Amino acid sequence: MKRLIPRLLLAPAVATLFLWMIVPLVMTLYFSVIRYNLLQPDVTGFAGLENFEYFVTDPSFATSVVNTLLLLGSVIAITVLLGVAVALLINEPFAGRGLVRVLLISPFFVMPTVNALMWKNMMMNPIYGVLAQVWAFFGAPPVDWLTDFPLLSVIIMVSWQWLPFATLIFMTALQSMDREQLEAARMDGASYGQQLRYLYIPHLGRSVAVVVMIELIFLLSIFAEIFTTTGGGPGDASTNVAFLIFKQALLNFDAGVASAGALFAVVLANIAAIFLIRMVGKNLDK
Amino acid sequence: MKFRLATVFAAGLMAAGLAQAATELVIATVNNGHMIEMQKLSKNFEAANPDIKLKWVTLEEGVLRQRVTTDIATKGGQFDIMTIGMYEAPIWGKKGWLQELKTDAAYDANDLLPAIRSALTVGGKLYAAPFYGESSMLMYRKDLADKAGVKVPENPTWPQIADLAKKIHNPPNTYGICLRGKPGWGDNMAFLSTLVNTYGGQWFDMGWKPQLESKPWKDAITFYVDLLKNYGPPGSSANSFNEILALTNSGKCGMWIDATIAASFVSDPKQSKVADQMAFAQAPTAVTPKGANWLWSWNLAIPAGSQKVDAAQKFVTWATSKEYIQLVAKTNGWANVPTGTRKSTYASPEFQKAARFAAAELKAIESANPTDSTLPKSPYVGVQFAAIPEFQAIGIAVGQQMSAALAGKTTVDAALKASQVAAEREMKKAGYYK
Amino acid sequence: MARQSTYTPAYAVRTVAAWAVALLLFFPLGWLLLTAFKTELQAISVPPLFLFEPTLENFHEVQSRSDYLHYAWNSVVTSVASTLIGLAIAAPAAYAMAFHKGKRDKDILMWMLSTKMMPAVGALVPIYVLAQKSQLLDTQLALIIVFTLSNLPIMVWMLYSSFKEIPHEILEAARMDGATLWQEATRVLLPLGMGGLASTGLLCLVLSWNEAFWSLNLTAAKGGTLATLIASYSSPEGLFWAKLSAASLMAIAPIVVFGWFSQKQLVQGLTFGAVK
Numbered sequence: 004m005k006r007l008i009p010r011l012l013l014a015p016a017v018a019t020l021f022l023w024m025i026v027p028l029v030m031t032l033y034f035s036v037i038r039y040n041l042l043q044p045d046v047t048g049f050a051g052l053e054n055f056e057y058f059v060t061d062p063s064f065a066t067s068v069v070n071t072l073l074l075l076g077s078v079i080a081i082t083v084l085l086g087v088a089v090a091l092l093i094n095e096p097f098a099g100r101g102l103v104r105v106l107l108i109s110p111f112f113v114m115p116t117v118n119a120l121m122w123k124n125m126m127m128n129p130i131y132g133v134l135a136q137v138w139a140f141f142g143a144p145p146v147d148w149l150t151d152f153p154l155l156s157v158i159i160m161v162s163w164q165w166l167p168f169a170t171l172i173f174m175t176a177l178q179s180m181d182r183e184q185l186e187a188a189r190m191d192g193a194s195y196g197q198q199l200r201y202l203y204i205p206h207l208g209r210s211v212a213v214v215v216m217i218e219l220i221f222l223l224s225i226f227a228e229i230f231t232t233t234g235g236g237p238g239d240a241s242t243n244v245a246f247l248i249f250k251q252a253l254l255n256f257d258a259g260v261a262s263a264g265a266l267f268a269v270v271l272a273n274i275a276a277i278f279l280i281r282m283v284g285k286n287l288d289k
Numbered sequence: 290m291k292f293r294l295a296t297v298f299a300a301g302l303m304a305a306g307l308a309q310a311a312t313e314l315v316i317a318t319v320n321n322g323h324m325i326e327m328q329k330l331s332k333n334f335e336a337a338n339p340d341i342k343l344k345w346v347t348l349e350e351g352v353l354r355q356r357v358t359t360d361i362a363t364k365g366g367q368f369d370i371m372t373i374g375m376y377e378a379p380i381w382g383k384k385g386w387l388q389e390l391k392t393d394a395a396y397d398a399n400d401l402l403p404a405i406r407s408a409l410t411v412g413g414k415l416y417a418a419p420f421y422g423e424s425s426m427l428m429y430r431k432d433l434a435d436k437a438g439v440k441v442p443e444n445p446t447w448p449q450i451a452d453l454a455k456k457i458h459n460p461p462n463t464y465g466i467c468l469r470g471k472p473g474w475g476d477n478m479a480f481l482s483t484l485v486n487t488y489g490g491q492w493f494d495m496g497w498k499p500q501l502e503s504k505p506w507k508d509a510i511t512f513y514v515d516l517l518k519n520y521g522p523p524g525s526s527a528n529s530f531n532e533i534l535a536l537t538n539s540g541k542c543g544m545w546i547d548a549t550i551a552a553s554f555v556s557d558p559k560q561s562k563v564a565d566q567m568a569f570a571q572a573p574t575a576v577t578p579k580g581a582n583w584l585w586s587w588n589l590a591i592p593a594g595s596q597k598v599d600a601a602q603k604f605v606t607w608a609t610s611k612e613y614i615q616l617v618a619k620t621n622g623w624a625n626v627p628t629g630t631r632k633s634t635y636a637s638p639e640f641q642k643a644a645r646f647a648a649a650e651l652k653a654i655e656s657a658n659p660t661d662s663t664l665p666k667s668p669y670v671g672v673q674f675a676a677i678p679e680f681q682a683i684g685i686a687v688g689q690q691m692s693a694a695l696a697g698k699t700t701v702d703a704a705l706k707a708s709q710v711a712a713e714r715e716m717k718k719a720g721y722y723k
Numbered sequence: 724m725a726r727q728s729t730y731t732p733a734y735a736v737r738t739v740a741a742w743a744v745a746l747l748l749f750f751p752l753g754w755l756l757l758t759a760f761k762t763e764l765q766a767i768s769v770p771p772l773f774l775f776e777p778t779l780e781n782f783h784e785v786q787s788r789s790d791y792l793h794y795a796w797n798s799v800v801t802s803v804a805s806t807l808i809g810l811a812i813a814a815p816a817a818y819a820m821a822f823h824k825g826k827r828d829k830d831i832l833m834w835m836l837s838t839k840m841m842p843a844v845g846a847l848v849p850i851y852v853l854a855q856k857s858q859l860l861d862t863q864l865a866l867i868i869v870f871t872l873s874n875l876p877i878m879v880w881m882l883y884s885s886f887k888e889i890p891h892e893i894l895e896a897a898r899m900d901g902a903t904l905w906q907e908a909t910r911v912l913l914p915l916g917m918g919g920l921a922s923t924g925l926l927c928l929v930l931s932w933n934e935a936f937w938s939l940n941l942t943a944a945k946g947g948t949l950a951t952l953i954a955s956y957s958s959p960e961g962l963f964w965a966k967l968s969a970a971s972l973m974a975i976a977p978i979v980v981f982g983w984f985s986q987k988q989l990v991q992g993l994t995f996g997a998v999k
Contacts, residue, residue, distance in 0.1 A: 015812050017831065023872040030849035031841070041362035041848070042380070042678040043719075057718060062710055063686075089744060097738040105983050106749040112978050113752060114933050114953055117971045121755050124532070124964060125771075129523040130461075130541060133754060133771055149527040150696045166748065168926065175922045179888055213884045216836060217877055224842035227935070230351075231957075234472035234685065237526045238693030238704075245842045253355040254681040255715075256362065258848040265845020272840035276833070315944055320955050325788060344944040347789070347955035352939055359848070359940070365855045367943050534962060535767040550961075560764050560962060 034262035041256035054263035061247060063239035068271065070154055071243040074161070075222050075275060079215055081162040086169030086214065087207060091199075094177045104174070111167035119228040122160045123149065153233045153241035160228055165221075169214045176210040177203070215279055223272050244268050312600045313342045317357050318372040319587060320347045321550075323421045323627040327608055330616060334607050341600045350475070361386050361592050369597050370604060373417060375586045375659070378409045379676045382416035388591040388598055389414040396606050400631045405586050408659045408670070417588035418609040421550075422629025424572075424653035425483060425582045425673075426646075428537070428555055429544040431568040433457040443649075447487070447512065447573045450544065454520040457543040465520030467542035468513070471529040472692045474674060474684020479583055480546065481691055482673040483572065485509045486580025491663040492675050497721040499712035501687065502705050505576070505664075511701050512575075514694050526696040538562060546572055548585070549653055552646035553624065569649040571656070580662030582653045583673035586629060629654055679715045686711035759968035766965040781969030789952050791973060798948040799977070800863055802931035805870035806924050809878045812871075814920070817882035818912065822891055832883065835876040843936050854941055861946045869937045874927040881926070885919025886912075925982065932978050949974040 038050045058064070093103060113121070126132050127148040135145035148156040180202070188198055226245040229235055235242040248268065252261035318324045328345050335343060346368070348356060357371045361381065373381070381387050392398045392415070398406070401419060409417045427445065434441055437456040442449070454465030469477045482492070490505025500506065517525050522536060534554055536542050538561040545551065558564040572582035589605045591598060607613060611633055617626045623643035626634060628650060634640055635651045644650075662672040669675035674684065687708040694704035716722065746753075758766050760777035785791060820828045850869070851860075859865035889912070897911045913920075935950035942951065953974055956967040 015815070017816070019812060019872065019875065023875075026853065027846045027849045028841075030853070031846055034849065039848075040678075041359065042384075044362070046720075060714075062707060062714075063689075092737065092744065093741050095737060097734055097741055099738070099742065103741050103745040105979070106745040108982060109749060109975075109979055110752055112929055112933070112975045112982065113755075113971065114935060114950060114974065116935060116957070117755075117953060117967065120957060120964070120967065121751055123527070124535075125754055125758065126751055128532070130536060131539065131767055131771065136771060145523070147523045150524055163748070163751065171922060171926075175885075175918055176888075179918060209884055209887065213881055216880065220836060220839045220877075223840060224844070226842075226844065233527055234476065234689065234692070236472040236689040236692040237696035237698050238689055238707075240693070240698065242689070245844060248842055248845045250682055250685060252844050252847055253359075254685060255679065256358060261845050261848070265841050268845065269837065269841045273837055276836070276840070280833075317943070320957070322961050328788070346943045346947070346951070348939070348951075349954055349957045352954055356940060359851060363848075363852060363855060365851070365860060367860055531962065538764065538962070539767055554961065562764070 031262045031265055034258050035266055037259055039257070039259040039262075041258060050259060054259045055267070057260050058247070058251070058264045058267060063235075063242050063247065066239045067242045067244050067247050070239075070241065071223065071245075071271070072275065073154060074158060074225065074243055075219060077158045078162050078165060078222055079218050079279075081158070082165045082169040082218065083211055083214060085162075085166055086173050087204075087211075089166070089170045090173035090177055091203065093174065107170055108167045110164055111171075113164065115164065115225075115227045116231055118160060118164050119231040122156070122163075123232040127156060149233050150237060153237060157225075157228055157232065157241050160232070161222065161225060165218060169218075172210050172214050173207060176207055180206050216276070219272065219276060219279060223268060223275075244271065311340050311342045312597055313344060314369040314597060314600055314604060315344045315346060315367065316370040316372070316589075316604075317346045317348065317353060317368040319350050319353050321421070321587070322625075324372065324587070326617060326621065326625070326627075327420070327613075330613075330620065331604075331608075333616065334604060338600075338603060341603065343604070364594065366592075366595075368592070369595055369601050371590050371592065372420070372587055373590050375405075375408050375584065375588070376671065376674050376676055376680070378417040378588055378590065379411055379670055380678060381590070382409075382411035382414070386593055387416040388593050388595060388601075389416060390418055390591070390602065390605065392418075392606060396610055397633075400611065400633050402630060402632060402654055404584055404654060404657055404659065405630060408584065408586070409588060417590040418605050419586040419588045419630045420609050421627040422584070422586035422654060423549045424584055424629070424650065424657050425480070425547055426549050426552070426572050426649055426653045427544065427546050427570045428552055428567055429453075429570070430457070430463075430540075430542075430563060430566050432566040433463065433543050434568075441568070441570050444571045444578075445573045447575045450573045451512075451516055451520075454516065454544060458520040459543075460522075462541075463543050464522040464536075464541060466516060466544040466546075467522055467528070467533045467536055468517055468525065468546060469529050469533065470517065470525040470692055470695050471527050471532075472685055472688035473529070474681050474688060476529040476688060477691055478684045478688045479585075479673040481510070481513065481688075483581055483583050484513060484575075486663055486672065487573070487575045487577060488512075489576040489664040491665055491667045493667065493669060493716075495666060495668050497668060497716060499683075499709055499716060501709040501712055506705055507701065509575075510691065510694060510705065513691075514701055517695060518697070526692045549629070549646065549650040552650065553644065556645055557624075569646045571649065571653060577664045578656070579664055580657075580672050582657055584654065584657035584659055585673070677719075679719045683712045683715050686715075755968050755971060758965055759972045761965050763962040763965045766968075767962065781966045782973070784966055785952075785956075785970045785973060789955060791952065794947055794949050794952040795974075795977065797863055797866075797942075797946060798932055798950075798974075801866040801870055801948060802928050804863075804867045805874065805931050806927045808867070809871045809874050809927055810882075810920065810924055813875055813878035813882055813923075816879050817886050818908070820879075820883050821886035821889075822894060832880060835879055839873065839876050847940060850937075851940065860941060861943045863946050865941050866938060866946060866948065869941065870931040870934060873934075873937075874930055877930075878923050878927055881923040882916075882919055885923070886916055888919070889915045928981075929978060 035054050036050055038046050038048050040046055093100060126134050129135050129145045129147045138145045185202060188202060224245045226249050229241050229246055233241045235246050248261050248264040251257050251264055331343050357368060357373065360367045405419050405422045409415060409419060429441060434453060439453050439456060457463060458465030469480045471477055485506055488505040488509040490503055490509060491500055494500055522541060530547060533542065533545055534551060537545050537555050540563045552569055555561050555567045556564050574581045589608060591601045595601060611631060614626050614634055623640045628634060635647060641647050657672050659670050659672050669677060674680055690704040690708045693699045694701050759781055761775060762778060765772055765775050854860050854865050894907060894911055897907050938948045938950040939954055953970055956963055956970045
């Protein structure tokens with residue numbers, strides 16, 4: 004009986020998620036094997052693997068997969084490394100700590116489309132953007148971010164938006180560290196580097212896993228930023244898998260191919276997740 | 290606790306809504322200045338028709354299109370009146386998704402500009418009422434042209450424009466010419482389609498085969514890439530209307546070819562530093578004047594099977610009537626009326642006086658013909674687009690390649706080849722040919 | 724406890740460094756803030772203006788053009804409701820997994836997360852059709868359901884993570900003292916887990932608040948949230964950055980204010996947890 008109650012607690016979450024997942028998933032599976040284009044309601048019938056074939060033979064397909072993984076990897080790396088650094092920096096008290104925390108967290112509250120527009124027009128524009136002015140101040144020619152470094156520009160925008168999230172999680176984790184252990188180590192004369200290595204970093208293991216997994220989920224479906232700033236270009240330099248799905252779903256209105264693409268994205272995500280879990284997931288079980 | 294409160298509140302609101310006897314119309318619209326004006330002035334309509342209440346949903350163009358298309362295709366019934374472009378109207382009209390608009394003599398449908406009206410008519414039936422129309426034209430800095438000793442004719446040619454760009458190119462103060470480069474069927478491809486048209490090209494031949502590797506395409510795109518590389522501003526491959534508007538208004542562009550509505554912005558001293566120096570001419574031509582300037586309109590349409598056809602029709606005819614234009618003129622002045630729809634607007638002397646660009650704009654719109662915009666005969670309707678459902682996806686794929694060529698990431702030939710492959714792929718899948 | 728003087732050189736260095744980093748990271752947002760008070764012409768000027776005469780015209784425009792309060796209210800209702808419901812479902816699940824290990828917990832967690840991995844844009848048509856058939860288009864309820872279910876996996880994951888930090892000896896001790904499940908949960912777990920609950924709740928609140936894709940596609944005039952409001956400001960033809968900045972500011976303001984107050988709660992809850 005004692006074992007049963009806790010498992011019952013698990014039930015609502017599992018049940019709702021199951022329903023939530025099953026119905027759209029089944030529908031998506033169904034759509035992916037039929038011909039279903041919103042603009043051609045008279046074209047119906049079983050399509051077999053046609054939709055999948057069409058999706059993966061898109062000329063930009065290979066590039067989009069690479070770009071997706073690059074985007075994922077870069078943003079995760081940047082936000083985790085910088086997030087830990089910033090969290091460590093503000094871990095100890097200093098003047099105006101509360102205000103600094105709010106300043107650091109606020110970029111996360113900005114809506115992604117606004118974020119994208121802001122970076123494109125106010126910061127990165129090579130003529131009237133702020134970054135161009137800074138470059139000019141130092142006598143260097145302004146960098147044409149969106150033309151020459153499209154994927155990097157998107158990575159910068161997205162990292163900026165997600166860094167506060169990582170910082171918040173790490174901040175929370177650091178605050179829950181055992182103070183006495185830290186004091187003891189310090190009094191024993193441990194250097195900051197040693198403290199980092201033996202106390203801080205191990206403690207952050209689980210939070211890093213959380214941040215990585217959550218960012219993985221969200222970063223996979225990023226396309227608003229790409230659509231607003233570079234339109235996937237120049238060429239397909241900043242096209243990712245979500246953009247390809249978007250092209251099929253909301254430009255072609257081909258729900259069949261879009262569903263096939265969505266399923267492919269799930270497979271890709273699971274592969275990436277398994278890979279990442281191997282790297283950081285051991286901390287799940289600690 | 291908050292949730293319970295919220296549900297009670299929500300239930301109360303719903304009950305209140307049900308109690309009203311008035312017909313409620315949900316209008317989906319795009320957020321350009323004229324539409325926003327219409328929203329403000331719709332109080333006049335509500336006052337004159339107390340049994341009709343209006344609810345507005347304003348969205349950005351791309352999102353609007355996705356939203357209304359999804360809704361009308363799945364018969365979602367979310368919107369009673371939809372703002373659609375000249376691209377959707379013929380496609381949806383042919384599919385029978387739109388309600389035919391019946392107008393009376395007072396509305397004077399013959400006053401509508403013929404080019405626009407014909408683009409919205411399928412099988413003799415009018416399916417959408419134009420609210421605002423535009424073409425494209427050349428806007429240039431007269432002071433810079435004078436200084437360079439060049440007089441820009443009313444119908445310039447592209448070689449002349451290239452020459453002028455070279456003369457007035459003076460970075461970083463002014464760049465010779467600014468043109469769209471951001472990938473998108475309605476962004477860079479809108480302009481490039483007209484460029485290809487005037488070089489004698491077309492999107493699809495009569496057998497629906499894409500023509501993207503033909504000589505006119507090659508000539509046009511090579512010219513475009515060279516022109517912007519030499520005399521254009523940095524960042525062109527991500528620039529669309531708004532970015533170039535900002536550049537022109539702050540004096541950075543010597544010339545700009547884009548939508549006629551831009552003329553009203555760049556000559557408005559409240560938002561443009563160079564308002565008084567801007568002059569206007571027709572879009573440049575090369576091999577042929579056909580299709581050199583585009584045609585576009587935003588229109589109001591009613592989904593077929595709507596339960597509120599009468600009320601919706603009332604609003605649609607009100608918003609696109611001569612009286613509405615008079616209303617806007619009275620409230621905001623003639624310079625701010627929605628243009629590009631009726632002959633009577635252009636005939637009005639007050640409008641001509643208030644809008645310096647009126648004559649050029651009318652000439653541009655009247656010279657555009659969506660059914661005959663290419664030198665070789667084409668199977669599609671549309672000047673800067675092909676009114677087929679596949680065009681959006683093709684347009685963005687090609688647009689991406691053109692942007693890459695402009696950014697120097699690929700050669701023009703490679704870009705055109707990749708575009709041809711992408712276009713053929715979509716057309717084959719859609720079953721136009723095997 | 725004897726401590727050295729708080730104002731050491733290390734303190735000063737840390738203050739300067741922290742402020743420098745914070746200001747640098749905040750700069751783009753600060754720029755957005757400034758732009759909200761400029762005219763459209765000032766917003767695009769080169770070089771960018773730092774000093775200018777501020778104007779409130781953009782805020783007036785936003786207020787008069789769109790029904791800010793209506794959209795804000797929808798945002799509040801959908802975000803708060805979905806967060807609370809989500810927490811109510813997720814917390815017990817996380818508790819069960821953290822303290823009563825089952826054999827398949829890891830698999831369940833991974834499966835929960837993988838339900839989120841499908842890009843929303845791919846599932847648009849199925850969900851739209853579902854919503855339409857259940858007559859939930861353009862309602863707050865539709866958004867509440869979608870948000871709750873979207874955030875549920877994340878909530879379970881994060882709460883599980885933070886509950887794992889709590890040493891289970893404390894809970895066992897309470898149990899041995901004869902506490903019922905309910906008492907164990909409210910008297911012991913809740914205070915210790917407050918930090919985790921708070922940060923999870925805040926994260927999901929923000930995610931729901933900023934959620935634009937479903938808001939734009941499933942709602943129109945009645946159920947629209949602030950995301951819909953913002954979307955109405957990026958105009959295809961016409962300058963809009965100053966207005967968009969003002970609209971964004973008005974959209975961010977409630978949640979930033981909330982964040983500012985709740986971060987004090989966060990800290991309280993956290994230090995509570997650290998004191999053993």
